[in-house]
Amino acid sequence: MRWWWWWGASDADGENPAPTGLIPVAAAPGTMLYTDASVLRPLRAGAVWTYRGVQVYSGQARVPVEYSNAVRHVAAAADRVSEEGTNPFNGGPDSVTLALSGGAMHSLAAFETLPGRFETIDEIELRSPVRVNDQYTVMDRVFEDSGLDLDDDGRRDALGIAVYKMVIGQEAVALPHVPTIDAVRVRTYMVARYRLTSNGTYTDTVTATMDAWYAPGVGVVKLELDEPYDSLGFRMKSTETLVNWNGITEGIGALDSKPVFNAQGERLGRVVDAVSFKDHALVASQVRLESLPADGIALTALDGFGNVLSSQTYPSPWAMDLALVAMNGQANLIAPQGPTPALKMFSFDSSGAPTGASPVTLTTTQLANTTTGERVVAATSGSVLWVSWIA
Numbered sequence: 576m577r578w579w580w581w582w583g584a585s586d587a588d589g590e591n592p593a594p595t596g597l598i599p600v601a602a603a604p605g606t607m608l609y610t611d612a613s614v615l616r617p618l619r620a621g622a623v624w625t626y627r628g629v630q631v632y633s634g635q636a637r638v639p640v641e642y643s644n645a646v647r648h649v650a651a652a653a654d655r656v657s658e659e660g661t662n663p664f665n666g667g668p669d670s671v672t673l674a675l676s677g678g679a680m681h682s683l684a685a686f687e688t689l690p691g692r693f694e695t696i697d698e699i700e701l702r703s704p705v706r707v708n709d710q711y712t713v714m715d716r717v718f719e720d721s722g723l724d725l726d727d728d729g730r731r732d733a734l735g736i737a738v739y740k741m742v743i744g745q746e747a748v749a750l751p752h753v754p755t756i757d758a759v760r761v762r763t764y765m766v767a768r769y770r771l772t773s774n775g776t777y778t779d780t781v782t783a784t785m786d787a788w789y790a791p792g793v794g795v796v797k798l799e800l801d802e803p804y805d806s807l808g809f810r811m812k813s814t815e816t817l818v819n820w821n822g823i824t825e826g827i828g829a830l831d832s833k834p835v836f837n838a839q840g841e842r843l844g845r846v847v848d849a850v851s852f853k854d855h856a857l858v859a860s861q862v863r864l865e866s867l868p869a870d871g872i873a874l875t876a877l878d879g880f881g882n883v884l885s886s887q888t889y890p891s892p893w894a895m896d897l898a899l900v901a902m903n904g905q906a907n908l909i910a911p912q913g914p915t916p917a918l919k920m921f922s923f924d925s926s927g928a929p930t931g932a933s934p935v936t937l938t939t940t941q942l943a944n945t946t947t948g949e950r951v952v953a954a955t956s957g958s959v960l961w962v963s964w965i966a
């Protein structure tokens with residue numbers, strides 16, 4: 576995260592090694608929250624965190640701005656990823672490199688200190704162990720040439736910038752569409768002031784803060800940036816909260832919906848029933864087979880993202896009235912079938928391929944209203960199969 580670069584000092588050549596004097600003495604270390612900081616910032620190529628953002632302006636009659644930001648991890652090396660945001664803090668696309676080193680999570684970003692001259696800034700986002708009150712410095716620099724001459728003496732004034740972080744503690748964070756989650760709050764302070772060349776005095780100190788909440792196993796679940804908005808002293812607060820997380824093998828929140836296609840390349844028809852297995856679902860849906868007088872059904876296996884693993888179509892009159900039930904790792908389809916009215920059970924494996932030579936007849940009782948879509952309903956308890964129908 577490099578939100579504070581907007582502050583932009585511009586002359587590394589004139590850098591003074593003396594610190595700014597803007598960083599306070601750290602408080603005594605408090606409770607240890609995590610021995611290993613990396614659990615709070617998982618690096619996972621392909622994972623995507625989607626945030627809802629809002630920017631509110633204080634002291635100004637201005638309508639809040641809503642935006643969204645999707646952050647993706649792209650593989651970079653064994654111990655690092657490129658973290659690419661579509662719109663962090665509503666500022667357009669941006670990316671940083673995240674690297675785990677020595678128990679600390681580093682955020683590296685190239686910064687153009689002078690036109691055409693780039694410097695990589697290494698910011699420690701989190702370090703181990705994670706303790707309340709832990710304070711660490713990202714930057715403590717004085718730029719002798721700030722590019723501005725505030726006191727009009729013909730010489731450009733110096734700018735001191737201090738960036739440091741403090742672990743605030745653990746908090747329960749309420750999120751939209753996502754259960755409340757415990758997260759560690761870390762506050763970043765960005766403090767700056769000018770030193771005037773005419774008399775060596777300092778201007779008022781200006782402070783921006785950014786709070787980040789890190790949830791174990793998930794990463795950043797909330798960000799809040801509070802920064803000066805303009806020279807009149809107004810402030811802008813930007814808040815980003817996690818809407819969903821696609822962690823590839825796990826996740827939280829609901830992902831965007833997307834159409835699912837059957838074996839014929841058509842959108843899945845009316846879903847009649849569905850069952851779940853350990854890592855996928857099997858969906859029975861109606862399908863119109865042009866060559867047949869009646870509808871058939873498609874049995875489509877979907878992974879947790881709605882990707883089709885397999886899809887098979889069966890011509891049958893089942894579509895109007897059937898039940899699908901998972902039992903012993905199989906999918907059992909229970910449906911009336913003629914010509915003699917009977918309720919039969921057809922077995923499939925979890926991908927929807929037929930198993931067993933022939934269907935099992937459950938009853939030959941005359942069924943009522945099978946042509947009007949009255950539902951056959953089935954459930955299991957242990958090894959017992961329950962079926963209900965209208966006789």
Ligand SMILES: [Ca+2]
Nearest residue numbers: 724730732772
């Ligand atoms: Ca000056």
